Amino acid sequence: MSFKFHSFNKADRYQNYADWPEDYVTALNELADQSPWRNHFHLEPKTGLINDPNGFSYINGEWQLFYQYYPFGPVHGLKSWYRVTSKDLIHWEEKGLGLLPDSALDTHGAYSGSATADGDKLRLFYTGNVRDENWVRHPKQNTVTLDPETGALGQKELIIDEIDQATDHFRDPMYFTAHGKSWLVIGGQRKADERGTLYLYQAAPSNLNQWTYHSELAIPQADSAYMFECPNINQVDGKVFVTFCPQGIDQDQLTYQNIYPNAYLVADAFTAEGKLENPGQLHNLDYGFDVYASQLINAPDGRVLGVSWLGLPEIDYPTDQYGYQGALSLVKEFRIQDGHLYQYPVEETLALRQAPQVLFDHIEMDQNNYEYAFEVAANKQATIQLYADADKKHFVTLSIDTIDGKIKLDRSEMGTIFAEDFGTSRTLDLAGQEKVTVNVFADTSVLEIFVNDGAYVMSSRIFTPSNQHTHIFADGTDNNLVYPMQK
Numbered sequence: 001m002s003f004k005f006h007s008f009n010k011a012d013r014y015q016n017y018a019d020w021p022e023d024y025v026t027a028l029n030e031l032a033d034q035s036p037w038r039n040h041f042h043l044e045p046k047t048g049l050i051n052d053p054n055g056f057s058y059i060n061g062e063w064q065l066f067y068q069y070y071p072f073g074p075v076h077g078l079k080s081w082y083r084v085t086s087k088d089l090i091h092w093e094e095k096g097l098g099l100l101p102d103s104a105l106d107t108h109g110a111y112s113g114s115a116t117a118d119g120d121k122l123r124l125f126y127t128g129n130v131r132d133e134n135w136v137r138h139p140k141q142n143t144v145t146l147d148p149e150t151g152a153l154g155q156k157e158l159i160i161d162e163i164d165q166a167t168d169h170f171r172d173p174m175y176f177t178a179h180g181k182s183w184l185v186i187g188g189q190r191k192a193d194e195r196g197t198l199y200l201y202q203a204a205p206s207n208l209n210q211w212t213y214h215s216e217l218a219i220p221q222a223d224s225a226y227m228f229e230c231p232n233i234n235q236v237d238g239k240v241f242v243t244f245c246p247q248g249i250d251q252d253q254l255t256y257q258n259i260y261p262n263a264y265l266v267a268d269a270f271t272a273e274g275k276l277e278n279p280g281q282l283h284n285l286d287y288g289f290d291v292y293a294s295q296l297i298n299a300p301d302g303r304v305l306g307v308s309w310l311g312l313p314e315i316d317y318p319t320d321q322y323g324y325q326g327a328l329s330l331v332k333e334f335r336i337q338d339g340h341l342y343q344y345p346v347e348e349t350l351a352l353r354q355a356p357q358v359l360f361d362h363i364e365m366d367q368n369n370y371e372y373a374f375e376v377a378a379n380k381q382a383t384i385q386l387y388a389d390a391d392k393k394h395f396v397t398l399s400i401d402t403i404d405g406k407i408k409l410d411r412s413e414m415g416t417i418f419a420e421d422f423g424t425s426r427t428l429d430l431a432g433q434e435k436v437t438v439n440v441f442a443d444t445s446v447l448e449i450f451v452n453d454g455a456y457v458m459s460s461r462i463f464t465p466s467n468q469h470t471h472i473f474a475d476g477t478d479n480n481l482v483y484p485m486q487k
């Protein structure tokens with residue numbers, strides 16, 4: 001069977017799941033099996049496309065995570081929520097499709113949203129993407145319960161219909177609690193000026209299917225954007241921070257190179273009136289090539305935990321030729337220190353480490369999944385080549401300059417170039433001329449780089465020919481330890 005994913009038209013993308021012929025599905029699975037880029041400790045789809053993490057939550061001693069999923073090709077089609085569960089945030093059990101677009105409330109997709117424990121059930125909040133016969137979109141914010149044992153869903157209910165203030169871009173309800181109330185923050189586009197904004201709704205915790213409009217939460221620091229997607233409001237370390245994706249934001253409000261950024265700002269508080277007290281500057285959440293739609297929760301154990309989509313809208317990825325696209329980041333813990341947001345893989349991730357190997361200037365490995373920890377002293381220039389083959393034909397370069405305070409990730413030599421219209425390197429400015437510590441988490445085609453305990457992060461997809469057997473070359477680094485990761 002030959003696959004022409006690029007020519008998928010509207011009818012193909014929105015075809016009922018049940019109408020895809022069995023031989024197509026079998027052939028797609030066989031195609032996907034041929035991929036040389038399968039990751040070992042990152043979530044990705046078997047076939048089809050994944051994007052935003054959804055419904056991240058904890059109930060009955062288990063973590064629940066869902067993600068936007070289209071099973072039939074590496075394209076954005078009729079979306080559902082795929083469900084995985086975990087006891088330790090690092091090993092995930094696949095539970096299959098968790099929420100399907102199968103009602104009048106979600107005819108054209110079960111779009112992004114969140115979840116919380118509600119008694120012994122999980123309560124999901126999501127956007128039903130509904131289109132009418134003229135292809136006009138009517139976003140519906142819905143709720144439904146899910147039995148965490150069986151995965152059985154209750155009756156879907158509409159909680160918030162279209163609103164006069166917003167255009168048809170009104171989606172991604174994120175649940176949080178503050179001041180003894182339950183809140184939803186929803187991303188949107190204001191009708192009056194077609195700029196991005198957030199909408200707040202409130203409910204009594206005892207009645208999570210009754211929501212009342214509270215107010216608009218404008219973010220002046222991002223008011224040049226035309227749409228805010230995937231918002232989160234989290235509280236930690238006596239501060240509150242907002243993460244969201246301000247699409248189309250001007251470069252003078254936020255400097256970024258990816259097609260769309262994922263951004264954050266820190267404030268002193270989220271008041272009972274639904275306002276941010278002393279909101280600070282807008283920053284990039286991640287300085288790499290491929291982070292979007294991060295979902296962050298205030299977990300019941302007191303941590304703020306989050307997962308990012310390691311991918312971007314409207315970008316073709318090298319795995320498309322194998323019939324799948326997209327991956328999720330490791331689960332990260334978020335905290336705030338001196339007004340700055342830190343993010344780092346949860347401590348549970350340490351359990352994946354195997355006995356470390358010391359690296360002097362080169363190491364050869366028979367697996368391309370490892371954590372590499374090192375330092376660069378003040379006033380030095382270091383060059384690290386990752387994902388390299390023996391004769392250094394293909395590799396990824398990380399240059400760390402503690403004289404000028406810069407870190408550069410360059411993937412121009414990785415072998416399979418993509419999204420080059422958006423540049424082949426990313427640079428991060430460090431404050432001051434100080435020693436830098438770096439923890440690199442490398443998987444077959446995922447690279448997550450954490451600088452200074454997560455003060456800065458660069459997350460990217462990497463596609464090299466040396467995806468199993470690999471070399472690391474390092475010059476100018478100290479205290480190098482490489483931990484192969486459990487497969």
Ligand code: FRU
Nearest residue numbers: 052068079111112171229293
């Ligand atoms: C962000 C997004 C969300 C939407 C979902 C659809 O990537 O566009 O705003 O709910 O993806 O898959």
